[in-house]
Amino acid sequence: MEWETVIGLEIHAQLATRSKIFSGSATAYGAEPNTQANLVDLGYPGVLPVLNGEAVRMAVRFGLAIGARIAPHSVFARKNYFYPDLPKGYQISQYELPIVAEGALDVVLDDGTRKRIGITRAHLEEDAGKSLHEGLPGVSGIDLNRAGTPLIEIVSEPDLRSAKEAIAYMKKVHSLVRYLEICDGNMQEGSFRCDANVSVRRKGAEKFGTRAEIKNLNSFRFVEKAINYEVERQIEIIESGGKVVQETRLYDPDKGETRSMRSKEEANDYRYFPDPDLLPVVLDDSFIAGVKATLPELPDEKAARFVRDYGLSEYDAGVLTASRELGAFYEEVVRRVGSEPKLCANWVMGDLAAFLNKDNLEINESKVDAAALAGLVVRIVDSTISGKIAKDVFQAMWASGEGADAIIEQKGLRQITDTGAIEQAIEEVIAKNPGQLADYRSGKDKLFGFFVGQVMKATRGKANPAQLNALLKKKLAG
Amino acid sequence: MSAPAATVAALAKGLAAGEYSSVELTRAYLERIAAAQPALNAFVTITSEAALATAAAADAARAKGQAGRLTGVPIAHKDIFCTEGVRTTCGSKMLANFVSPYDATVVAGLRGAGTVMLGKLNMDEFAMGSSNETSFFGAVHNPWDTKMVPGGSSGGSAAAVAARIVPAATATDTGGSIRQPAALCGVTGIKPTYGRCSRYGMIAFASSLDQAGLITVSAEDAALLLGPMSGSDPRDSTSVERAVPDYTTTLGDSLEGLTIGLVKEFFDKGLDATNEQRIRDAITVFEKLGTRVREVSCPNLPLSVPTYYVVAPAECSSNLARFDGVRFGHRCKSPKNLLDLYCRSRGEGFGAEVKRRLMTGTYVLSAGYYDAYYLKAQRVRQLISADFAQAFQSCDLLFGPTSPTPAFPIGAKFDDPITMYLNDIYTIGANLAGLPGMSIPCGFVDGLPVGLQIVGPHFSEVRMLNAAHRYQQETDWHLRVPAAFA
Numbered sequence: 029m030e031w032e033t034v035i036g037l038e039i040h041a042q043l044a045t046r047s048k049i050f051s052g053s054a055t056a057y058g059a060e061p062n063t064q065a066n067l068v069d070l071g072y073p074g075v076l077p078v079l080n081g082e083a084v085r086m087a088v089r090f091g092l093a094i095g096a097r098i099a100p101h102s103v104f105a106r107k108n109y110f111y112p113d114l115p116k117g118y119q120i121s122q123y124e125l126p127i128v129a130e131g132a133l134d135v136v137l138d139d140g141t142r143k144r145i146g147i148t149r150a151h152l153e154e155d156a157g158k159s160l161h162e163g164l165p166g167v168s169g170i171d172l173n174r175a176g177t178p179l180i181e182i183v184s185e186p187d188l189r190s191a192k193e194a195i196a197y198m199k200k201v202h203s204l205v206r207y208l209e210i211c212d213g214n215m216q217e218g219s220f221r222c223d224a225n226v227s228v229r230r231k232g233a234e235k236f237g238t239r240a241e242i243k244n245l246n247s248f249r250f251v252e253k254a255i256n257y258e259v260e261r262q263i264e265i266i267e268s269g270g271k272v273v274q275e276t277r278l279y280d281p282d283k284g285e286t287r288s289m290r291s292k293e294e295a296n297d298y299r300y301f302p303d304p305d306l307l308p309v310v311l312d313d314s315f316i317a318g319v320k321a322t323l324p325e326l327p328d329e330k331a332a333r334f335v336r337d338y339g340l341s342e343y344d345a346g347v348l349t350a351s352r353e354l355g356a357f358y359e360e361v362v363r364r365v366g367s368e369p370k371l372c373a374n375w376v377m378g379d380l381a382a383f384l385n386k387d388n389l390e391i392n393e394s395k396v397d398a399a400a401l402a403g404l405v406v407r408i409v410d411s412t413i414s415g416k417i418a419k420d421v422f423q424a425m426w427a428s429g430e431g432a433d434a435i436i437e438q439k440g441l442r443q444i445t446d447t448g449a450i451e452q453a454i455e456e457v458i459a460k461n462p463g464q465l466a467d468y469r470s471g472k473d474k475l476f477g478f479f480v481g482q483v484m485k486a487t488r489g490k491a492n493p494a495q496l497n498a499l500l501k502k503k504l505a506g
Numbered sequence: 507m508s509a510p511a512a513t514v515a516a517l518a519k520g521l522a523a524g525e526y527s528s529v530e531l532t533r534a535y536l537e538r539i540a541a542a543q544p545a546l547n548a549f550v551t552i553t554s555e556a557a558l559a560t561a562a563a564a565d566a567a568r569a570k571g572q573a574g575r576l577t578g579v580p581i582a583h584k585d586i587f588c589t590e591g592v593r594t595t596c597g598s599k600m601l602a603n604f605v606s607p608y609d610a611t612v613v614a615g616l617r618g619a620g621t622v623m624l625g626k627l628n629m630d631e632f633a634m635g636s637s638n639e640t641s642f643f644g645a646v647h648n649p650w651d652t653k654m655v656p657g658g659s660s661g662g663s664a665a666a667v668a669a670r671i672v673p674a675a676t677a678t679d680t681g682g683s684i685r686q687p688a689a690l691c692g693v694t695g696i697k698p699t700y701g702r703c704s705r706y707g708m709i710a711f712a713s714s715l716d717q718a719g720l721i722t723v724s725a726e727d728a729a730l731l732l733g734p735m736s737g738s739d740p741r742d743s744t745s746v747e748r749a750v751p752d753y754t755t756t757l758g759d760s761l762e763g764l765t766i767g768l769v770k771e772f773f774d775k776g777l778d779a780t781n782e783q784r785i786r787d788a789i790t791v792f793e794k795l796g797t798r799v800r801e802v803s804c805p806n807l808p809l810s811v812p813t814y815y816v817v818a819p820a821e822c823s824s825n826l827a828r829f830d831g832v833r834f835g836h837r838c839k840s841p842k843n844l845l846d847l848y849c850r851s852r853g854e855g856f857g858a859e860v861k862r863r864l865m866t867g868t869y870v871l872s873a874g875y876y877d878a879y880y881l882k883a884q885r886v887r888q889l890i891s892a893d894f895a896q897a898f899q900s901c902d903l904l905f906g907p908t909s910p911t912p913a914f915p916i917g918a919k920f921d922d923p924i925t926m927y928l929n930d931i932y933t934i935g936a937n938l939a940g941l942p943g944m945s946i947p948c949g950f951v952d953g954l955p956v957g958l959q960i961v962g963p964h965f966s967e968v969r970m971l972n973a974a975h976r977y978q979q980e981t982d983w984h985l986r987v988p989a990a991f992a
Contacts, residue, residue, distance in 0.1 A: 074588045
């Protein structure tokens with residue numbers, strides 16, 4: 029039996045405002061419990077919420093970036109439920125009239141095809157606080173620092189067909205919110221997390237299967253593992269004659285499995301209604317146009333420009349525009365080198381990316397900055413060193429923090445471009461290997477590589493490869 | 507100094523003229539409060555020491571030439587307003603020990619104007635009631651007959667002003683909670699336009715209806731006090747940005763040519779006949795002052811009680827969710843688990859009327875019922891607003907009774923919520939439409955006061971106060987004092 033997976037994601041991105049969505053408290057992460065919660069956050073009697081305009085601007089930025097409809101009139105509603113970390117007994121969110129509706133994002137799949145993922149809506153809401161259980165024997169603590177932190181909840185259409193697609197989409201949103209500077213994207217701190225609605229159906233079926241909602245996934249890896257686990261679980265149930273029940277499930281990263289939190293019957297009736305403490309958010313065209321004017325170049329636009337202006341492949345352009353910082357780094361290298369954008373791309377995506385990955389560093393923490401990398405690439409372009417030597421130079425730059433020229437000088441790595449010196453080295457190698465020479469001349473063309481290697485060894489890799497090839501061919505021919 | 511006869515206007519003059527100090531005045535009122543408390547139970551908390559300290563500071567300011575026109579005038583606040591460092595109970599066991607860490611904007615405004623707070627006034631629990639019998643701190647008694655209710659929910663404010671144990675008091679009005687007790691106690695009450703006064707620090711009952719206001723002896727006193735408690739507040743998004751006029755300068759304006767509309771639906775079969783006669787008498791006075799009178803109809807107004815009893819409970823069921831025993835207020839003893847903490851804290855902390863409304867509100871917002879109740883009620887609310895807007899096309903102000911009957915005996919309606927809810931049948935419309943309303947004394951029935959209700963267009967407080975003041979120049983109903991407190 030062939031099965032098809034159907035996934036929709038609800039991504040919660042914490043907006044990078046300085047203060048909370050309805051109060052003046054700071055939103056900074058990691059403060060002592062309850063030091064960033066004022067009377068409004070604590071839900072004291074008599075206090076009222078006042079909307080943070082910056083959160084609205086950020087939501088509009090997101091909406092514009094996904095080509096969505098920005099609602100001229102959106103409404104905050106109360107989602108009522110009791111929980112100790114929810115001080116007012118309701119969460120202020122948007123329900124019937126969200127600020128952003130009907131957008132889409134394109135993701136590039138593994139096979140290079142593009143797929144458009146619909147975004148049903150994105151709405152503003154406040155985060156809840158946290159319950160603390162560790163180190164408090166017999167009691168639970170409540171930390172309300174996070175209560176009232178602005179979130180944008182981004183709800184996708186059920187357009188995703190595999191965990192891989194879900195990750196590709198989630199990464200795209202992650203990249204976008206950081207481009208837009210509306211979210212720091214820090215998943216460990218919970219600034220970017222998601223719930224996944226997962227169901228399966230027989231291939232070709234029109235109706236969706238019954239879905240389970242998996243809560244609070246805060247890493248790409250967990251999303252992938254949780255979805256794959258859940259898909260297998262559901263297929264197993266159906267194949268053994270059972271029925272999937274609609275429920276909310278929690279992913280346990282330690283055990284790598286999902287488990288039931290509450291069934292549909294146990295679900296809260298949230299009794300949504302418009303919050304009478306807040307006026308509708310009314311946005312006119314000039315406000316929206318004003319926000320639009322401040323949008324940066326977006327990833328897809330930037331990638332298209334890289335293909336057009338730098339002659340990069342779509343794949344390379346996609347990699348280099350995955351984050352705003354990486355794109356800026358690459359463009360700085362190209363600007364300084366002044367030519368060879370493809371070679372620059374190879375260096376950024378190749379050795380640089382590998383070293384960053386090895387040391388677990390972000391691009392802005394790189395030990396070789398854009399100017400230094402450009403300094404290295406320039407020496408390849410002007411034939412001072414070969415590409416192969418450049419790899420050693422890069423390693424030394426990474427380790428020492430010194431520039432390419434200094435390392436080339438210290439280590440005497442300057443390429444040999446003097447024809448006489450290369451010819452002399454060739455003659456010595458030929459003289460030492462008469463047998464191989466005879467074999468080559470009798471038709472063993474493959475031995476050409478052996479001679480290249482021997483000459484490079486003799487010149488400690490410094491012979492200019494192009495010159496070496498030409499001269500060697502001539503000499504071997506006799 | 508004769509406290510019983512004193513209005514805020516007169517006391518302000520006396521203070522300015524140096525006839526008495528604020529400390530002397532404050533002490534005199536504190537004595538009256540103490541004497542009346544057993545009979546009226548108008549106060550939940552009396553802040554004698556703080557009052558005398560504030561009064562001394564007011565006197566010092568005056569000595570330095572820094573007095574404003576209200577400096578040193580004693581008032582009291584309904585216990586729904588948060589007052590920094592002072593217990594703020596909202597008439598509930600839930601908040602019996604809650605000391606607010608901050609001042610409501612209205613309180614801060616009146617404090618800034620130099621008034622002296624004498625204490626916190628009794629009220630129906632969370633402002634839910636029309637008789638002041640739902641207070642955890644006991645019923646308030648009507649000074650005109652202590653067997654009678656003072657009305658509610660601002661019963662403490664109305665009884666205290668009627669007995670002249672405070673010169674004036676703040677109050678709040680969600681469905682008539684200022685106007686109805688003002689009528690039943692023979693005092694002046696004003697509920698300004700929704701958004702005129704900040705709701706910040708006023709413990710919410712039904713957010714889209716709640717409005718702060720005043721209970722005073724006279725319209726002139728209301729005009730004096732309304733300014734400092736009005737205006738937009740950055741902490742309340744629903745407060746309206748609009749300049750606050752000096753309400754006192756237009757009090758004496760002529761009423762010549764003003765058109766008064768008598769709302770047909772206000773004079774229905776539920777209205778007590780003698781009560782109606784007093785209203786008609788008052789209208790005759792207005793006619794003598796040069797106003798034109800015409801009948802108008804607001805056909806949807808009879809739907810206001812059922813509409814209100816969907817909207818207000820819906821909002822309060824959410825507003826009161828924060829009282830969960832976790833961070834402040836009543837917490838049950840040794841809870842077994844979280845659910846037990848919630849259930850017992852709320853079960854013990856709230857009284858029967860509050861629970862009734864929480865359950866009604868939870869019900870009308872529930873999945874499957876929302877459209878049939880809440881949404882429909884909101885639509886009716888728009889119809890009622892439209893009716894008023896239509897009426898104001900041809901009238902400047904609308905007149906009618908404030909309540910169907912004068913004060914009724916304590917206990918008479920307590921077990922019959924539907925009859926109790928009908929007390930607000932004439933007042934609720936203004937709340938649903940966000941309109942300003944007043945009640946002014948216009949006579950007596952069997953020794954109990956009757957109130958004339960005035961409803962105006964949005965932000966017509968100037969005109970309403972002007973009309974009320976001119977009427978009070980022609981009559982002395984508002985100056986009558988119950989014999990026991992004279």
